[in-house]
Amino acid sequence: MADNFVIQVRDAGIRFRLNRRSRRNFKDLFAGRKRRARSDEFWALRHVNFDVTAGEAIGVVGRNGQGKSTLLKLVAEVMLADEGDVQVIQGVAPLIEITGGFVEDLSVRDNVYLTAGLHGMTKREISDRFDEIISFAEIERFIDTPYKHLSSGMKVRIAFAVISRLEEPIILVDEVLAVGDKAFREKCYRRIEDLLEGGRTLFFVSHNERDLRRFCSRGLYLDKGELVLDGPIGDVLARYNADYGS
Numbered sequence: 322m323a324d325n326f327v328i329q330v331r332d333a334g335i336r337f338r339l340n341r342r343s344r345r346n347f348k349d350l351f352a353g354r355k356r357r358a359r360s361d362e363f364w365a366l367r368h369v370n371f372d373v374t375a376g377e378a379i380g381v382v383g384r385n386g387q388g389k390s391t392l393l394k395l396v397a398e399v400m401l402a403d404e405g406d407v408q409v410i411q412g413v414a415p416l417i418e419i420t421g422g423f424v425e426d427l428s429v430r431d432n433v434y435l436t437a438g439l440h441g442m443t444k445r446e447i448s449d450r451f452d453e454i455i456s457f458a459e460i461e462r463f464i465d466t467p468y469k470h471l472s473s474g475m476k477v478r479i480a481f482a483v484i485s486r487l488e489e490p491i492i493l494v495d496e497v498l499a500v501g502d503k504a505f506r507e508k509c510y511r512r513i514e515d516l517l518e519g520g521r522t523l524f525f526v527s528h529n530e531r532d533l534r535r536f537c538s539r540g541l542y543l544d545k546g547e548l549v550l551d552g553p554i555g556d557v558l559a560r561y562n563a564d565y566g567s
């Protein structure tokens with residue numbers, strides 16, 4: 322194991338029920354891990370092991386529904402593992418799912434202050450960056466509009482603008498950028514490159530092979546909830562293509 326790891330995942334598993342997130346009751350707790358799984362439960366991820374060192378850029382690949390977003394949620398610690406252990410040593414800026422944690426009824430302005438504040442920025446620091454965030458997102462006219470009234474592309478713009486201005490050392494980017502138009506996507510990609518040059522750690526979920534090769538040196542290939550290959554991104558894409566064609 323590397324000494325300077327920033328993320329360490331050991332035998333991690335997460336289990337869902339088909340209709341809702343699995344919740345353990347008291348009986349389950351006392352029964353420990355040996356309890357029998359309910360018939361409507363399944364493991365979205367199981368026996369996942371990997372370490373990440375600072376500054377790595379990791380692409381997560383796999384077919385739909387194989388656990389990629391769930392893996393990012395474990396790293397973001399918005400979900401806790403049902404078995405195994407996930408340690409995240411540094412702060413995480415997650416751009417996962419469309420909202421990036423934004424509150425629908427609050428204005429764009431309030432959401433910027435709320436999200437950046439939750440990630441440890443002071444009001445003063447946020448005010449200093451506010452104009453730059455809004456201008457990056459190109460949504461000057463909508464500062465006082467409730468977030469829920471923005472188009473899906475505009476929601477992604479402002480979420481990316483805020484998340485990418487946080488100081489957190491680990492950045493998670495899920496499929497969300499696919500919603501943005503081509504010009505904005507390219508702007509985001511250039512910012513991701515700047516962040517990587519500055520030594521940040523990146524997790525990038527994408528179905529676009531070119532984007533994965535552009536940013537990532539390492540790949541994690543998930544299939545049926547298992548990490549089937551962890552290696553150089555070229556090897557991981559070759560294996561994925563061999564398994565499922567492209």
Ligand SMILES: Nc1ncnc2c1ncn2[C@@H]1O[C@H](COP(=O)(O)OP(=O)(O)OP(=O)(O)O)[C@@H](O)[C@H]1O
Pocket residue numbers: 337338339340341342365383384385386387388389390391392496
């Ligand atoms: N909160 C949840 N409750 C129940 N099941 C869930 C929940 N979140 C995800 N799942 C299920 O877990 C599995 C893995 O989902 P996940 O979103 O991680 O897949 P993915 O690899 O990111 O897929 P995609 O490429 O389609 O985005 C799927 O079967 C999904 O239906």
